[in-house]
Amino acid sequence: MSSTENGAEASAREPEASPKVPGRLQPVTLREVAEAAGVSTATVSLVVNRKKDARIAAETRKRVTDAIRTLGYRPNAMAQTLVSGASRFIGLVADGVASTPFAGQIIHGAQDEAWKHGYALLIANTEGNSALEQDAIAMMLQYKVRGILYSRWFHRQADIPSPLRETDFVLVNCFSDEEGARAVVPDEIQGGRSATELLLAHGHRRIAFINAAIPGPATDGRLAGYRQALEDAGISFDPDLVMKACPDQEGGYLATAALLMRGAPAVFCYNDRMAMGLYDGLREQGLSIPGDIAVVGFDNQEAIAAHLRPPLSTVALPHYELGAAGVRMLLGIDPAPGGPAKIHCPAVERASVQVQANA
Amino acid sequence: MSSTENGAEASAREPEASPKVPGRLQPVTLREVAEAAGVSTATVSLVVNRKKDARIAAETRKRVTDAIRTLGYRPNAMAQTLVSGASRFIGLVADGVASTPFAGQIIHGAQDEAWKHGYALLIANTEGNSALEQDAIAMMLQYKVRGILYSRWFHRQADIPSPLRETDFVLVNCFSDEEGARAVVPDEIQGGRSATELLLAHGHRRIAFINAAIPGPATDGRLAGYRQALEDAGISFDPDLVMKACPDQEGGYLATAALLMRGAPAVFCYNDRMAMGLYDGLREQGLSIPGDIAVVGFDNQEAIAAHLRPPLSTVALPHYELGAAGVRMLLGIDPAPGGPAKIHCPAVERASVQVQANA
Numbered sequence: 044m045s046s047t048e049n050g051a052e053a054s055a056r057e058p059e060a061s062p063k064v065p066g067r068l069q070p071v072t073l074r075e076v077a078e079a080a081g082v083s084t085a086t087v088s089l090v091v092n093r094k095k096d097a098r099i100a101a102e103t104r105k106r107v108t109d110a111i112r113t114l115g116y117r118p119n120a121m122a123q124t125l126v127s128g129a130s131r132f133i134g135l136v137a138d139g140v141a142s143t144p145f146a147g148q149i150i151h152g153a154q155d156e157a158w159k160h161g162y163a164l165l166i167a168n169t170e171g172n173s174a175l176e177q178d179a180i181a182m183m184l185q186y187k188v189r190g191i192l193y194s195r196w197f198h199r200q201a202d203i204p205s206p207l208r209e210t211d212f213v214l215v216n217c218f219s220d221e222e223g224a225r226a227v228v229p230d231e232i233q234g235g236r237s238a239t240e241l242l243l244a245h246g247h248r249r250i251a252f253i254n255a256a257i258p259g260p261a262t263d264g265r266l267a268g269y270r271q272a273l274e275d276a277g278i279s280f281d282p283d284l285v286m287k288a289c290p291d292q293e294g295g296y297l298a299t300a301a302l303l304m305r306g307a308p309a310v311f312c313y314n315d316r317m318a319m320g321l322y323d324g325l326r327e328q329g330l331s332i333p334g335d336i337a338v339v340g341f342d343n344q345e346a347i348a349a350h351l352r353p354p355l356s357t358v359a360l361p362h363y364e365l366g367a368a369g370v371r372m373l374l375g376i377d378p379a380p381g382g383p384a385k386i387h388c389p390a391v392e393r394a395s396v397q398v399q400a401n402a
Numbered sequence: 403m404s405s406t407e408n409g410a411e412a413s414a415r416e417p418e419a420s421p422k423v424p425g426r427l428q429p430v431t432l433r434e435v436a437e438a439a440g441v442s443t444a445t446v447s448l449v450v451n452r453k454k455d456a457r458i459a460a461e462t463r464k465r466v467t468d469a470i471r472t473l474g475y476r477p478n479a480m481a482q483t484l485v486s487g488a489s490r491f492i493g494l495v496a497d498g499v500a501s502t503p504f505a506g507q508i509i510h511g512a513q514d515e516a517w518k519h520g521y522a523l524l525i526a527n528t529e530g531n532s533a534l535e536q537d538a539i540a541m542m543l544q545y546k547v548r549g550i551l552y553s554r555w556f557h558r559q560a561d562i563p564s565p566l567r568e569t570d571f572v573l574v575n576c577f578s579d580e581e582g583a584r585a586v587v588p589d590e591i592q593g594g595r596s597a598t599e600l601l602l603a604h605g606h607r608r609i610a611f612i613n614a615a616i617p618g619p620a621t622d623g624r625l626a627g628y629r630q631a632l633e634d635a636g637i638s639f640d641p642d643l644v645m646k647a648c649p650d651q652e653g654g655y656l657a658t659a660a661l662l663m664r665g666a667p668a669v670f671c672y673n674d675r676m677a678m679g680l681y682d683g684l685r686e687q688g689l690s691i692p693g694d695i696a697v698v699g700f701d702n703q704e705a706i707a708a709h710l711r712p713p714l715s716t717v718a719l720p721h722y723e724l725g726a727a728g729v730r731m732l733l734g735i736d737p738a739p740g741g742p743a744k745i746h747c748p749a750v751e752r753a754s755v756q757v758q759a760n761a
Contacts, residue, residue: 068567070543117568120544141510141722142704144503151500151527158534163541166525168510175517182522184429185479208427209476292709316705323711326685345501346675346706350651352682363500 071116079110087111091118132165133157133370134183134210136176139196140168144345145362146196149215152366153192160374162189173204180206190373192366193217198228198261215369216362218260218383226383227368231261234358234388235268236275238311238339241356243276245396247309247337253298253321255290255313262313265341269311288313292320299324308336309396315340315348318355318395337396354393361386430475438469446470450477491524492516492729493542493569495535498555499527503704504721505555508574511725512551519733521548532563539565549732551725552576557587557620574728575721577619577742585742586727590620593717593747594627595634597670597698600715602635604755606668606696609637612657612680614649614672621672624700628670647672651679658683667695668755674699674707677714677754696755713752720745 073091077084082103089097090107110116120131135153137146146168154164165188167179183191190211195201201217203224214226242250252269255262270280286301288294295317302310302321312318318340325336332338332353340348343359364386371377372384432450436443441462448456449466469475479490494512496505505527513523524547526538542550549570554560560576562583573585601609611628614621629639645660647653654676661669661680671677677699684695691697691712699707702718723745730736731743 068564070568117540117543119546120541123544140499140506141503142506144501144506144705147499147501147503147506147527150525151529154527158537163545164525166509166523168506168513170510178517181476182479184476185482186522187478205427209429292711296711316709319709320711344705346503346703350675350679352651352655352679 071114073116076107076110076114076116079114080106082107092123130187130189131162132183132186132188133162133373134180134186134188134191135164135166135366136169136179136183136191136193137166137196138169138171138176138194140166141170143196145216145360146194148362149194149196149366149369152363152368153215153370154366155363156367156370160370160376162370162374176204177206180204184209192369192373194366194369197259198231199259211373213369213373213379214383215365225372225379227365227372227386228260228383229360229365229388230385231264231388232268232271233385234341234360235265235311236272237268237388237390238265238341238358239269239272241339241358241390241392241396242309242311242337243272245309245337248276248278249284249307249309251284251286251302251305251307251310253286253288253295253302253310253312253317255317256287256294257290265313288317290314291316292323295320295322296324299328302336303328303330309338310336311339311341313341315342315344315355315357318357319347319351322351333395333397339396343391348391349393351395353395356391356393356396358388358390361388430473432475435466435469435473435475438473439465441466451482489546489548490521491542491545491547492521492732493539493545493547493550494523494525494725495528495538495542495550495552496525496555497528497530497535497553499525500529502555504575504719505553507721508553508555508725508728511722511727512574512729513725514722515726515729519729519735521729521733535563536565539563543568551728551732553725553728556618557590558618570732572728572732572738573742575724584731584738586724586731586745587619587742588719588724588747589744590623590747591627591630592744593700593719594624594670595631596627596747596749597624597700597717598628598631600698600717600749600751600755601668601670601696602631604668604696607635607637608643608666608668610643610645610661610664610666610669612645612647612654612661612669612671612676614676615646615653616649624670624672647676649673650675651682654679654681655683658687661695662687662689668697669695670698670700672700674701674703674714674716677716678706678710681710692754692756698755702750707750708752710754712754715750715752715755717747717749720747 073084073087077087087107089099090104140146157164165183169176191207192213192215193207194215195217198216201214201219203219218226218228254266273280284305284307286298288298290313318338330336340355340357343357348355348357368386372379432443432446436446446466448458449463499505516523524542528535550566551572551574552566553574554576557575560573560578562578577585577587613625632639643664643666645657647657649672677697689695699714699716702716707714707716727745731738
């Protein structure tokens with residue numbers, strides 16, 4: 044098929060004028076651009092579809108692009124995709140957009156990065172429904188996406204859904220042991236180390252850790268980071284200072300008594316929600332933060348961490364950066380290391396820790 | 403152009419086999435379906451593109467659909483869109499996906515409803531950046547969306563961006579005075595009434611209201627609802643019981659002293675974040691909730707309302723339903739009333755209110 048036929052075809056696909064809706068602006072048509080530029084619609088098509096090998100005089104091309112700009116013509120991206128053979132979509136499968144602020148931040152980062160490179164995101168939210176997930180991936184494949192970011196709001200090992208293998212994909216905030224599966228995840232070990240260092244830097248040496256009771260990379264990684272930080276500070280690890288609780292406010296609250304029995308003046312909580320519950324428990328005991336006990340959380344959760352009383356020191360989960368890094372890896376801009384790429388979790392210091400003499 | 407040419411054209415647009423990536427499944431091609439069914443690729447195209455006027459024997463059609471199912475062939479949705487002239491996309495412009503849980507719930511509701519009717523969502527998150535918003539709408543128009551839901555995470559009057567007028571649109575969680583602009587918004591007046599009734603039902607008659615200091619439909623509507631509920635209960639409105647504060651934890655905390663000066667044993671807070679800050683303020687004064695003061699919030703905010711100590715009675719903002727109702731209105735399934743359609747805000751009763759004798 045010659046390039047002229049390709050071009051003419053895209054123009055033949057111009058949609059019908061929309062049914063007249065009162066007050067609705069009618070889109071500018073290819074024909075109007077052609078008339079304004081004094082050329083054929085086929086010529087406009089060739090310019091719009093950027094056919095490099097089409098022989099069009101520079102002066103003619105300029106007349107067309109000027110008319111496009113002046114009239115505000117919007118080329119049909121569907122037709123362009125077909126003509127060029129390349130889709131400008133990246134799919135993003137997310138599982139917790141409605142229930143957590145985390146998935147939204149992955150979307151935000153992925154979209155910003157995708158747009159930088161001329162791609163739009165096709166987003167599907169599954170809220171953990173695997174039938175919906177299958178449908179979402181099938182839909183993305185039908186739209187011939189450039190590739191798919193498969194993300195989980197909660198860092199964990201993922202089973203790769205089989206249809207994902209029909210396109211390029213990158214796992215975001217999840218990973219697989221499968222050979223060659225590219226992934227970006229938060230650096231949980233570094234995050235756990237940074238959280239512990241926030242307390243060490245203020246002179247604490249007896250630091251408790253309320254970890255999550257559920258196993259997983261966050262639970263394991265944050266504990267490893269806590270141990271590393273203690274070791275680097277020359278403090279020997281005391282397993283009695285590590286407790287387990289449900290990773291929410293209720294879990295943190297219920298851990299209060301166990302924490303107080305250990306007499307540690309500083310505590311690192313697995314997440315901010317747990318720290319929020321612990322705040323309530325400590326206050327009920329008449330204890331003050333950080334005067335009696337310094338507290339550090341994890342997540343830097345929107346609407347919680349900065350707004351507790353006192354504001355909570357924490358370590359931020361880099362969801363925005365996970366989304367952006369996923370896109371860069373998908374497009375081959377960032378290389379994929381042997382295993383998952385680990386994204387830095389920055390410490391955020393607030394009033395819940397303070398300088399005090401060594402305990 | 404005859405329907406046969408249309409069909410053949412979609413098949414000619416089959417993408418090249420993807421570059422061989424190790425472990426990558428190769429998509430099934432139209433040619434493979436044709437071979438399996440023992441028909442031409444043009445015939446497969448006609449079946450895939452559901453050409454009603456194409457003369458294909460029922461038996462042949464069945465051979466093709468069986469082969470499609472058996473092989474797992476995925477038709478190119480871009481080609482189908484062009485051939486049918488109708489896009490299966492609905493655009494959703496959102497402004498707070500990364501910073502609030504509210505936009506995510508609008509997305510969730512809109513997606514569920516869109517999928518029910520065979521549409522996929524093309525979502526753009528602008529985080530309030532208007533240049534990005536212009537680009538997002540332009541992108542959606544280029545993809546020939548069926549229409550656009552223009553949503554705001556915070557209920558307010560919206561300026562309709564001019565390119566929106568090039569397609570069908572519905573304003574979601576925002577509205578415009580413009581003639582004919584369709585919109586779905588929360589029923590703030592009913593919500594304010596329900597919040598107040600939660601306290602009235604437990605015998606309170608002297609009920610304070612800490613409203614937001616910022617003007618807008620939520621501030622005005624919730625106040626109107628509060629007044630209606632009092633009036634219905636035969637309680638005269640006392641303007642001295644209405645205070646104003648910033649709609650966040652800090653605002654609620656700082657309103658504590660003003661609330662206590664008024665001596666009201668029950669308070670309705672403009673939102674849950676404000677109630678969370680007020681909890682801190684009341685506890686610092688040694689007061690208990692609901693024993694000394696009953697508290698009701700608004701929003702039913704994820705990760706906050708249900709997890710305060712005691713859990714907070716509140717009124718839910720119906721973001722999921724706003725998204726779903728927006729899609730139904732866009733597709734003409736729900737009629738558009740004269741003004742914005744108002745969505746019910748359900749009351750959620752928890753332990754922060756309790757039965758007590760009339761104050």
